[in-house]
Amino acid sequence: MTRLSTLLTLAAALLLGAIIVLPFVTTDGWVRQSWDYSPVISFCLVSLIFIFWYRHRLPAAIPGTLATVGGLILLSILPGIEAARAGFWAMLASVWVLAWLFAERLSADLRAKAAPSPVLGALIPIAFGAVILLVWEAGTRGGNVSPVLLPPPSGIGTAILDNTSRLWADFQQTFLRAVLIGYAIGCGSAFIVAILVDRSPFLRRGLLPLGNFVSALPIVGIAPILVMWFGFDWHSKAAVVVAMTFFPMLVNTLAGLEATSAIERDLMRTYAASPWQSLLKLRLPAAAPFIFNALKINSTLALIGAIVAEFFGSPVVGMGFRMSSEIGKLNLPLVWAEIAVAALAGSLFYFVIALVERAVTFWHPSVRRGRA
Amino acid sequence: MAHGKTRGSGSLGPILIVLGALLVLWYVAALGMNWDRQAGLYQRTGVPMPPVTQVVGDLLNMDKPMLPAPHQVATEVWKTTVEQAVTSRRSLVYHGWATLSATLLGFVIGTALGIGLAVLIVHNDAADRSMLPWIIASQTVPILAIAPMLIVVLNAIGIEGLLPKALISAYLSFFPVVVGMVKGFRSPEPILLDLMRTYSAARAQVFAKLRWPMAMPYLFASMKVGIAASLVGAIVGELPAGGAGLGARLLAGSYYGQTVQIWAALVVAAVMSGTLVMLVGLGERWVTARMGARPA
Numbered sequence: 001m002t003r004l005s006t007l008l009t010l011a012a013a014l015l016l017g018a019i020i021v022l023p024f025v026t027t028d029g030w031v032r033q034s035w036d037y038s039p040v041i042s043f044c045l046v047s048l049i050f051i052f053w054y055r056h057r058l059p060a061a062i063p064g065t066l067a068t069v070g071g072l073i074l075l076s077i078l079p080g081i082e083a084a085r086a087g088f089w090a091m092l093a094s095v096w097v098l099a100w101l102f103a104e105r106l107s108a109d110l111r112a113k114a115a116p117s118p119v120l121g122a123l124i125p126i127a128f129g130a131v132i133l134l135v136w137e138a139g140t141r142g143g144n145v146s147p148v149l150l151p152p153p154s155g156i157g158t159a160i161l162d163n164t165s166r167l168w169a170d171f172q173q174t175f176l177r178a179v180l181i182g183y184a185i186g187c188g189s190a191f192i193v194a195i196l197v198d199r200s201p202f203l204r205r206g207l208l209p210l211g212n213f214v215s216a217l218p219i220v221g222i223a224p225i226l227v228m229w230f231g232f233d234w235h236s237k238a239a240v241v242v243a244m245t246f247f248p249m250l251v252n253t254l255a256g257l258e259a260t261s262a263i264e265r266d267l268m269r270t271y272a273a274s275p276w277q278s279l280l281k282l283r284l285p286a287a288a289p290f291i292f293n294a295l296k297i298n299s300t301l302a303l304i305g306a307i308v309a310e311f312f313g314s315p316v317v318g319m320g321f322r323m324s325s326e327i328g329k330l331n332l333p334l335v336w337a338e339i340a341v342a343a344l345a346g347s348l349f350y351f352v353i354a355l356v357e358r359a360v361t362f363w364h365p366s367v368r369r370g371r372a
Numbered sequence: 373m374a375h376g377k378t379r380g381s382g383s384l385g386p387i388l389i390v391l392g393a394l395l396v397l398w399y400v401a402a403l404g405m406n407w408d409r410q411a412g413l414y415q416r417t418g419v420p421m422p423p424v425t426q427v428v429g430d431l432l433n434m435d436k437p438m439l440p441a442p443h444q445v446a447t448e449v450w451k452t453t454v455e456q457a458v459t460s461r462r463s464l465v466y467h468g469w470a471t472l473s474a475t476l477l478g479f480v481i482g483t484a485l486g487i488g489l490a491v492l493i494v495h496n497d498a499a500d501r502s503m504l505p506w507i508i509a510s511q512t513v514p515i516l517a518i519a520p521m522l523i524v525v526l527n528a529i530g531i532e533g534l535l536p537k538a539l540i541s542a543y544l545s546f547f548p549v550v551v552g553m554v555k556g557f558r559s560p561e562p563i564l565l566d567l568m569r570t571y572s573a574a575r576a577q578v579f580a581k582l583r584w585p586m587a588m589p590y591l592f593a594s595m596k597v598g599i600a601a602s603l604v605g606a607i608v609g610e611l612p613a614g615g616a617g618l619g620a621r622l623l624a625g626s627y628y629g630q631t632v633q634i635w636a637a638l639v640v641a642a643v644m645s646g647t648l649v650m651l652v653g654l655g656e657r658w659v660t661a662r663m664g665a666r667p668a
Contacts, residue, residue, distance in 0.1 A: 004496070103498040111497055121501065128502035149529055206386030216600040216649050217642045218607050220516070221618075224626030224634055229405075229438065304516045311520060311611060312626050327521050335521055343513040 002108065008101045009058060013051050015094035016044045024087035025142075027080060034087050039073045043091075047098070060105035064127070067098035071134045084142030092138050099131045151333045156340055159333035166322070167341055174319040175345050177234040178306040182241025187298060189242070190249035191291070195279070197250075198257050211251040219244050223309040232313045240309040245298040252294035256287025289364055292357040299349040303342060398442055405438040406431045440632045448636040461616075464640050470616035472644060474534050474606040478541020479599050485542065486549025486594070493550070494557040494583070495575065504554070511547050516540070519608045537617075541605035545598035552594030556587025585663060592656035599648045607641060 020041065024034045035041045047066050054062065074091060081088075103124045110121060133153050139145070140152040147155055160167065197203045223240045230236035260283050268278040310320025319338050326334045410431050414421065422430070432441040440448075449464065456463035489507070493500045519540045526536040560582050568578045610619025618637045625634035 100498070103502050107497040107501050110501075124498065124501040125503075125505040128506060132506075149525065202386050203390070205383040206390035209383060209387055210390060213646060216596075217645050218600075218604040218638075220604060221607060221622055221638050221641055224622055225631065228626065228629070228631070300511060308516065308608060308611075312623070323521055327524055332525070339513075339521075346513055347509055 005104045012097045015090050018090040019044050019087050022087035023085040025081040026083045063098040064102040067095050070095040155333045156336045159337040170319045170322050173317045178237035179302045182238035183302040186242035186245030187249045190246045194253035215247045224312045227312040237306045237309040240305040241302045244301045244305040249294045252290045256290025260286045288361045295353050303346045402439045402441045436629050445635040448632045467621050471606050471618045474537035475603045478538035479602040482542035482545030486546040489550045490553030520611045537606050537609035540609040541602040544601040544605040548594040548597040552590040556590030557583045559586050595652050596649050603645050
């Protein structure tokens with residue numbers, strides 16, 4: 001057991017003791033103690049027993065189970081309370097520490113190869129995400145944080161369920177039209193331009209530094225101009241997406257086409273391969289990791305471009321429009337619902353491209369190692 | 373150094389020619405795109421079609437063109453930077469400074485946060501496994517798109533001025549630094565780490581004498597990406613504020629159809645971004661020279 005795990009175990013024990021003695025919550029104007037809630041007090045006692053029983057040999061499963069149970073107990077008592085007191089916060093902290101301890105122990109096991117890796121390895125980030133959500137939910141509701149400042153995750157979930165048709169319309173307008181079409185045009189045209197430019201060393205030397213420079217510019221700033229040129233509907237948003245995705249794709253494809261070594265190109269020459277043959281069979285496959293890198297960067301940029309462009313004018317539908325109009329009405333849960341949809345769409349988009357990348361560049365060291 | 377120079381002069385010609393071609397294209401596009409508006413203007417004022425030379429002159433000097441000609445943008449930049457008092461609200465120096473200060477503050481916060489997280493991730497297995505996937509996922513969230521919202525919310529609870537914008541910048545710039553520095557701190561090969569073990573070096577010593585110096589190239593590469601992202605964050609963060617800043621200038625220009633003003637703000641933003649990235653590059657050269665790297 002590492003020193004950090006020992007410290008965490010000690011902290012967990014102290015916090016569990018604190019829950020028992022400190023005032024727990026306020027309900028109906030009364031301060032309640034932890035022993036007024038039987039699940040809470042039993043959680044504390046059981047956890048303490050486990051910790052003292054195992055001390056230095058605590059297996060990962062125990063803090064993991066305890067943290068899960070503690071989190072569920074916290075969520076179950078949330079609806080009935082008026083305000084959280086010190087004991088409540090101590091319990092939240094103890095759940096956090098137990099989850100951390102779980103991650104420490106599990107990663108130590110994984111490092112020692114005592115546990116099968118892929119499934120259990122995924123548990124750690126999942127636990128981290130779950131703890132963040134729990135702290136968010138319990139913190140905002142227990143601390144009576146105004147939903148204008150930060151709505152709890154459950155409030156955002158309700159807002160999503162209540163507004164599915166509206167969210168779907170916004171998603172169609174912004175993602176299915178502006179983002180996907182703009183992304184396809186931007187990446188596609190940049191790819192073609194890169195292939196053409198590659199034939200001329202002169203253009204390549206002129207364009208590559210410029211493309212690098214332009215990639216660092218705040219291109220999203222041309223959104224107001226493009227909205228002026230192409231009107232309020234999705235065409236202008238797609239145009240912004242095209243402008244934002246073009247240069248990263250161009251620069252990366254050009255860099256990728258340079259990635260083959262002289263010896264490989266010489267081999268193609270000994271085969272008497274034509275320039276197109278060597279492009280198709282050698283240089284494009286070698287460029288694939290670079291191209292996919294650009295495609296992944298662009299998946300996020302595209303969503304950003306489309307949403308920001310909607311702030312400069314849009315029809316009365318669209319994710320960016322909805323965010324800016326609902327914030328004016330201080331209807332924050334719906335704004336966050338829109339953000340959640342955007343985040344989900346962005347992550348899925350990225351994930352799909354990453355999957356395609358694994359399939360196409362199966363030969364690349366980074367992919368091969370990932371499969372171990 | 374010599375090698376770098378020859379390569380630089382080798383691509384200077386092509387760059388200049390490509391730039392020149394773009395400038396010509398810009399003028400041609402300005403003629404084409406402004407034609408409709410100018411023709412409408414002639415019709416409304418009842419002026420008979422003037423000779424071609426004057427039409428061209430008119431097209432390139434419109435008050436509110438669809439696409440302003442390069443010289444119009446240049447004049448506007450000159451007028452709003454050099455000829456205006458720096459404190460005036462019409463001065464781009466004033467707006468540029470508002471953006472720049474937020475960018476720099478955010479960049480410093482983001483870089484410090486990024487390095488801190490990378491140190492944690494490199495030294496703690498659990499942090500590596502639990503946080504890195506989420507840090508990567510955090511960048512698929514179009515946070516930039518919600519930046520204006522966050523600004524409004526933060527303003528509502530009394531956090532105003534520089535800090536909210538800087539926080540957006542920090543969020544955007546921390547990511548390249550974390551990813552780059554994790555890679556950098558892990559770049560020492562096992563044989564080097566073993567050597568440190570034979571010296572019975574403590575973790576902190578391994579970090580200060582081996583990991584940190586070896587991560588320098590990664591740090592500067594990430595900082596170049598980070599500072600550009602930081603500027604974008606500051607500009608987008610200024611969109612709703614309506615106060616000072618290049619972003620506010622863009623929005624005002626788009627409301628009143630002042631295209632020349634929008635382009636001038638964009639040019640200043642571009643110059644600023646290029647300068648900042650160049651400064652980081654200079655810093656990199658200085659540091660690597662001080663560390664005794666062989667000049668490339």
